[in-house]
Amino acid sequence: MRGIDCEAFRLSPQGLSPEQRAEALRQLYEHESRQKATFLGYQNNLRPRYAEDLGRFLDYHLNNIGDPFRGSRVTTNVKWIERAVLDYYAALWGARWPHDRLDGESYWGFVLTMGSTEGNLYSLWSGRDYLAGRCLLEEPEAERDVSRADGSGERRAASQRLVYAQAPAPAESPNAYAPLAFYSEDTHYSIVKAVQALDIRTFYEIGATRYPNDNPLAPGRPWPREVPSVGGPGGPGVIDIAALARLVEFFASKGHPILVCFNYGTTFKGAYDDVEEAGNVLLPILRRYGLDERKVHCDPRRPEKYDVRTGYWFHVDGALGAAYMPFLEMAYHSGKIAQRGPNFDFRLPFVHSIVMSGHKWIGAPWPCGVYMTRTKYLLRPPSVPEYIGSPDTTFAGSRNGLSAVVLWDNLARRSYEDLVGQALYTESIAAYAHRRLLELQARLGQDLWVARAPLSLAIRFKAVNPELEFKYTLAVETIYVEGEKRTYNHIYAMEHVTAELIDAFIEDLAQPGAFPEQETAVPPPPSDGSAPAPRGRGLHVPHNGRGFRD
Template sequence: MAREAETHADIPFGPEDTPWQKTFSGLRVVGGRPYGTPPSSDPREAYIAVPEVPHHKVQLPPTGLDANQYTEAEALFRSHIDTQTRNFAGYQVTSALDYEGRLGHYLNRHLNNVGDPYQSSSYTLNSKVLERAVLDYFASLWHAKWPHDPKDPESYWGYVLTMGSSEGNLYGLWNARDYLSGRPLRTDPRQPGRETAAGQTPRDAGAHAFHPVAFFSEDTHYSLTKAVRALDIDTFHALGSTRYPDDNPLAPGTPWPRQVPSTEHGAIDVEQLAVLVRFFASRGHPILVSLNHGSTFKGAYDDVEAVARTVRGICAQYGLDSRRVRGESGGPEERSGFWVHVDGALGAGYTPYLEMARDVGMVQQAPPAFDFRLPDVHSLTMSGHKWMGTPWACGVFMTRTGLQMAPPGASEYIGAADTTFAGSRNGFSALLMWDYLARHSYDDLVRLAARCDDLAAYTHTRLLALQERLGRDLWVARSPQSLTVRFRQPRADIVRRYSLSGETVHADGAARAYVHLYAMRHLTRQRVDELIGELRQPGAFPRSP
């Protein structure tokens, strides 16, 4: 074993391929042996290679990198990222960013928005004053009642996310689980300021009254699957497969589907959702539905209004539209027995401007309403790095004050209620979002939304023309008002050069390997034409085996 360790200690490491054990300074050698464990194998062979950035050039020996080594390593990485940025076309993020000149100063400042956005904190290095301005902006854009008022249950409550909409989905489902499970809310809406704790069975309830069931479509972002697992929320598939294995209402005697089926365009199938919801509502289960406003791959928009109307109607038949839950004091509290969450990672930041563009005749159509205009929308999330564009993931979560779950515990240390998912939150994200919104008017963003919609239509048209020219079905498709166009997966080097996201889609009984392109604001017709030119070349699309 000692001999093996010595051999591993001789593995070349760092920019100069120095044996690992010889990369230590005298202060880090104890009893003749380096501090820490040697590599168990050569990391250059263990990890996926990035040809433009050789791994040994960026390895970090205990001595660090000298000035020349650092300059070379950073130059390699910069060149790689700049090249990929120029061609970046396959994901729903905006890479045309220009924050450095205005906000570079803050990279040498610590900004941490720990705790509730609407409470001051003893941690004074925060950007909460900007965060509140950003949240008010989106509350108005999404037709919520604002400003936030802790005494008004109809006013909005929300916060700026550190992880993007994946965090917003996790928090929204957490809030939904606690609400539907009869757990405490932050305040009693009828008596502001008094904490309540629900725990009694609602009227006319059975054994499943506090056992919510989650529903989401097969086109839903993968973070939902992680969220329900982390939160221990039963999906209709899990509960149906274990308790009612032969009773799948969509096809009795067959296995339950893992998610709610989608339409051809990627929107949730409302009729099939209704069948599944009715099955569990009739057995007394509270209903938790997560919808997409711009699905990840197809960019589809679920009909939130139709779903909310359908779910409410079914729940009303089984006493789940409104039910009484008693708090610790014994007083009744009215809650619905269903929750509708909207994942608007891209769409919630984009379609309000497209709707404005439609209203002034700049575009013909816009997706259906998804926001707090609909009284049965309980929570909503959006990613800031997608439509607006930020250097890292961030976003917004929003609900109504009267629906807000109680914080899990006291937080005297930070001087503010611990109402958000994370403890520390990136205060720089609120600054970036504030900066972007301060510099772009509604008119600016309406024009930009119309331009991106036009670019998506242009891309769709060019790919259809290419398909006709090649005489081969490239499976070209664009869901209504989507910014993404999907098509047959081309050669691997083209996929990598343009960072085209891929997904296997089952159609006509066969598995199809698709990629898609997103018409974000950094993309141009010139770049689309360059891609089409490459796709036109012989061998661009490998023949199916």
């Protein structure tokens, strides 16, 4: 790491002396302060301050283990604060609140200990099991086993035992409980990773292996790995709804349940999928093939009983946009801005789950976030551990209670009006940065590939030299545009970014050597994003264009 003596941080069996420890922490503080002053390349808000009011809680163990709406034997939990944060976002996202376990339309959710990756994993896990016709049943032998133990004098715990049950697929519809995942080429890499980790099949994998010549987007040509985005890699970054509809119809006609991941603020381009339009286009297709609503029989002991479930699951990865766009919508309705983003939240009845990061637009000092769904989509947990005194309904076991405190403190400090002002400020800074980069492009007389999606806080441009990448902490993406291999950087207009910082950045970019020559004449992959049939599991989830270097 530049400017850091890593040897100063090496730990020994004897620990470090007070002087060594102080020197290491000094280096750490100076490094973080230096990088913070010029931080532009990621969607992290570095402005909020928490240490003065919340620093004292670092000496306490705040653990929200288990369900947020149930008690816990870990008495240092702060679940009442977590519930206050969840209620806030339920109201903001048009969900029915407060949570009521007897009201399936009310919301359920939890504060994430990781970032939105945790919420994406949880949503895809939930969607997989929901669409696969799985349910959790009480194991009938549990009470009998406990009675036998009591009769023999052996002491045994009488805890509830649940088992997964799988609904059998009807003979006339063998794919009824074989869900397939759909996501666009601009989707965050955590979705790609989650699909692989959860062993969820994608439309590409099944299409390329079972129907190699039947690609509905280009018959006879290889299948696309992911749903195309409008305009391809060089476009604004939103999902191509027409292409999605054709792909969904192909597999819905064969009986597959449909799992779609939408983006609301894509990682590199900051684009917002039109979830409402997509849902309105897809629902008639799903209805045509009986996937809008269906009966799921999953208890073999009671064949007359069934669940009524949708044959689709729509998840919204709103890591950035779900925190930001509701306030821009408020600004739009009050006449303060001429444009707003598309609807994405629980006002849309076909949305199953939403995830948002707390360390991005909001500005938490470490990764965290919020996951939310409707109560009726929550499968019961596989265990109700007596040890912690709470159902284990969340993804993790122990969860960071301090994250809930940080989010609560941030929201408690500011009104809706304040947050509308923040949204308008970041939008104006993004517009300013975009304009300055276009001016620089004209000044230098060369194409810097400057682009900004509508209302995006991200502005992308031709990659700069490694020194400037490090100084401004810039992300990298390599894509193929019109037969050229292009490497981009981008900046994000967050609350801590000022016009002065943008001006200093532009002046650095104006210096000779700021934009090194790129080798663009490299044979690209197929222009339609397609690929040959996979030769094994794991080959169908590429991470090209996810912010990684080649």
